[in-house]
Amino acid sequence: MKPITKYISYIVLPAMLAFTAACNKKLDVIPGQQISPEQIKTEDDVNGILMSAYNSMQDPNAFGERYIFLADLFASDYSADGFIYYQGTFQPYAQVNSRQVQKSGIIPEGVWRRGYVIINTANIVLANLDKVSEGNKAALAAEAKFIRAINYYELAGFYGLPYSAGNVDKNPAVPLITTAVISTADLPASKQPRATVADVYKQIIADLKEAAANLPDSYGEKKNKSRATKYAAYAFLARVYMAQGNYTEAAKAADQVIESGNYSLVPSFDAEFNNTSLSAEDIFAILQTSQSNAGTSDNGLVTFYALDQRNDVLIKTEQLDQYGPGDQRKNFYTYSSDSSSFTTSKWRDMYGTIPVVRLAEMYLTRAEANLRAGTAVGDNPLNDVNKVRSRSKATPLAAATADDVVQERRLELAFEGDSYWTVKRLQLNVGSMQYNNNRLVFPVPQREVDVNSTLVQNPGY
Template identity: 40%
Template sequence: MKKIRSYIKIITAFGIVITLGACKKQLDLKPFNYTDAADAIKTEKDVQSTLVGTYNRAGLAYVYGGDVFLMPDLMASQTVIDWAGTFQDLTQMVSQKITISNQYVNNFWLDAYRINNQANNVLANIDKVSNANKNSVEGQAKFLRGLIYFDLARLFGKAWNDGDPNTNLAVPIVLKPTTIIGSDSYPARATVAAVYAQAISDLTDAEAKATKTVNSSYFYASSYSASAILARIYLQQGQYAKAAQEATKVISSGAYSLVDSYAAEFHLPNQNPTHFDNTTEDVFAIQVTAQQGVNDLNTFYGSADYGGRGDISLKSSFLNDFEEGDDRLAVYNEDSDGSLRVDKFDNLYGNVIVIRLAELYLIRAEANFRLGTSTGATPVADINAIRTRAKLAPLATVNLAQILKERRLELAFEGGFFLHDAKRLQQNVGALKFNDDALVFPIPQTEMNANKNLVQNHGY
């Protein structure tokens, strides 16, 4: 694979030239080994290599290699987990006292904008791609860009229902490749509404242009991947009709099906190949291999028995929420040190699931219930699809509390939902109210120093 410019170094949207290694030093704007994107991306193969690099960047630990979901859960799961970790930056999240120098926050921001920059490089050179492949390449680049903007908005901005999203600030929107430092290299933060709109625009284009071909060995974003994330966004916004519509596109496509048992959705302990295929339930998952890096969910949830640090154990009271006979209990067990663990992430090279079919059933059930509609199916039918797979008796009727309970138990420790759902539902997060400033990431101090147009979040 050719070494394109974005693999070597990128210039952040905020005016610092950064290497992709662990040491981030300010360099000359045109170092001797600098290769401009115009020189590096000349052919269709170069564009496709850049797209592969965008997926690779998205799969790193600080982003969709696990931390984008781990961090919000640590901030909001104090009632169900015990944290014994020694990483102080993660301890700050558990204690809900994040500092402006938190390196997990800083590295997430950096990698998120590197994903954005590489996607922008793909889109800026899309005319080099043949007509046969252009839509697919464009759709995938916009999927990744839309996905990362949504998560940037959720973590660095107030929740959609917390104040006015048209005035609350989120993150800068940068839609062109950053290659040199210029007057446009210091973008201000866009509003929450603007960043959501950009994510929706990108994902809508991805839905229209990405392929609908899906099989277990297809690891790229499909049209249905975009529909699924759109459903998630619309639920977060309270746009329930659109959420149900997008969820139905995925469910009714026939491209995915719930696996037979809950545990089968997750790669089991003691399996240690260098690669796993997606299951029939995975609408989009990040592939983790020995060559690529680590699954950070395994790092912190998995015990030493399964290649992890075991920093997170569960409070036994969490299991009291499950009904007797619930098959989902099969993924909660004591390890060799007697600690209660979640086994979903017990394989070092297990894929990181970004979104799976079960979530779409739950989104549609909640959206239809709130509206009193039955787009695609009735709420009770969708909830019973989840319960039947969990070996539980179907319900005759369902209410909102039951829907939300099934969502919590089905998706526990996935997706950062302990925080995101608490904000969406305006529930307390530990000792804090859902809209507390401490539940929003600070803008990293390094970015504040580099970009004169950034303003810090309240409380930092």
């Protein structure tokens, strides 16, 4: 069993923090320290902790890589209808590719640990709102809850059965921890059993609704979409409602984003990726720099996809065959010098911005949700789909069904982590495996089971 002090270090922000004296200073990173309550004295301190949560989400175990890459790798059976295959030698990824993840493996441990570091950072902010001025308190709380919610959404999807599997009041997801854990005195609050899928989703929706109600539309002229906004919260609400099959609310949430007027499709598909700043299409994104990024040799989306990096991902030629004549998305792939292999050009340039949710997804979500619910929220579904297709010079559709929209998601959102969630919510197979197969979720990390006897392992592990 792990010592208690080590357990705390897994769930407490590993305090690579030094609080800033002024808002415009960058957070200094001092490894090996931990936060103590006595260090949190001012509103600037609380803001510094909040900013560290954004920095933490750039980690390869979160949006810097694995939330996105593993979602596609898990949901793709290359021998059947999958579109990517891991051909590298790093065994933890090969195990995900073959659905043979080990409960003591570094991937389930890393994703779990980083997710709870981020969640606990948000909880620390919420526990210290008494140090925040009344005028800023609601927005700061909303921002922390946004961060907590989107990470709970990822963790619940990776470690528990999907909402579509039913039995949501009994199926376990992940522990629901909403109080800050900083010291041994707080340890009992962290040793929670796995909450049900229903309870975790209830918390996610409550947090995102509060975020949508209290966050600003934007952050001034720069429109810093690497921070949470009202419409980023609505965009994630749309994702959550889609996962629940609540299509009426999904259409409404996506419509809030689209009709805000804050976002627009960039003129050409390739202009949305490999940017050093945020695009007009980005609703929420991870802004990486050479000082703050997911890695340059062993981790990161570019590391795995780019031909001049590890190039560990093999893409089927059938992926390209799905694009019709004139569709510019078919050309957005990079070929090796001898044309023996190719990869997506979405993750080509190191230190580029990682779009987490963008406007094209909202158009497709509103279209599919309206078609499935029989509602008429916003524009006609056919128009929504064709806005996305026309941007890429694809031939407009004459009519659109819900299945047509799902196919458009495969074309537009490939390699962005969407496939896992689509498979789960629509109860699709991954090769011969049904969507609710135990091997299509991660095991609860053995390290966590060792220190928390209330945790129940997923079947088959």
